[in-house]
Amino acid sequence: MPKLYLVILVFSISLIHAQFVSKPAVLEQINAFLQEDVDTVDSTYTVLEVIGKEKLSLNVNAVVEEFDGRYVVQLNSSSRKIKLQEESVLRNFVADDLKHVFGNDVFKSCQITRVGFEHQQRNGHSEIVGGVVMVHQLVHGHLVRGPAYIFMFYDALSNLKMIEYSWIQTEKKVVKNLARNTDVKQLHKSMLTQKMSEISESLTKENTRGELYKAVRSWRMMTDSIGINVLVPSITYLGKYDDAGTMRYVSFDIDEFPAKSEAFKPEICSKREEKR
Structure with missing residues (x-):
């Protein structure tokens, strides 16, 4: 064997x-x-020292507030009229919105890790009234499990209304095993x-x-x-x-x-x- x-x-x-x-x-x-x-x-491996937080550049006009390294971006998008229903459709919107708001470099350096929908009971049945998507930062191709993320909040018609993000800067270090x-x-x-x-x-x-x-x-x-x-x-x-x-x-x-x-x-x- x-x-x-x-x-x-x-x-x-x-x-x-x-x-x-x-x-x-x-x-x-x-x-x-x-x-x-x-x-x-006699081996070594790489760790990354977190050397600071980064404020990302925006390609759109928006109100931005900072809270101890976290940034909240208020948007007024209302161009879409498509009811939230399918996760795959929302994922496509997320990809488009990341490119539109932050640019292609940020889009390539992150990955969608969670998609959720907010429901309310209306007229005796459950109805989707919003969506929340979590995106994690990628560093050297791997997900960062920690304060390196983008939260994206959508209304019932698939419009991006708010973003909260925390983006980190890192520096390579070598560790002895x-x-x-x-x-x-x-x-x-x-x-x-x-x-x-x-x-x-x-x-x-x-x-x-x-x-x-x-x-x-x-x-x-x-x-x-x-x-x-x-x-x-x-x-x-x-x-x-x-x-x-x-x-x-x-x-x-x-x-x-x-x-x-x-x-x-x-x-x-x-x-x-x-x-x-």
Whole structure:
């Protein structure tokens, strides 16, 4: 049996729980992300130091207010007359509006992560009266899980009425990995198994089932011991479960190199000593 297949098989067995299971494709993603064939004590990886917030330029006339690094943009758009109904249609409007308001560069550096609709009961039935879309900033092609986002608020006729955003600026830093990669990866997998077990236990109480359906590379924001905000490489796990006929979604992050390991003590190699 090939070594990689054996690793995936063993890992698959460890992630099977009664009420929350993982798709085989996710297990392959995880093993690819964690690079199972690497085993060294002399390695480094990249983190991103957050060096400030950025006020984005607008291509439209709008009222902009700042609240401690967050910006709120009030718009008066009313050109659309299309009732909000389908998520795919709203996603297309979001793409057009991002380009129109911020320009193509910002559009290319973010990704839609959540689409929701606001409902009200009218004349005995539920009616969509607005939409809220969350967009996350991409840094080096990966989502930032933290205060790097754009919220977009739509009325019932698909017009963009308000934007709230927080955009960050980053600088690369190099970190020493003092533990064997296999040791760190084993800790990551143990943390994933534990998280899935907790979710499975919760779903068991609700008498429902769910699955882990996707894993994506991301950046998780954390504050280090000397108060500097950094983005560390992580994997974001996406799951879903049935709640009395309604599909619910769950997501959580686990660092690629979990800092809780006693053997793993990261050390910023550039400029960090100057700031102590």
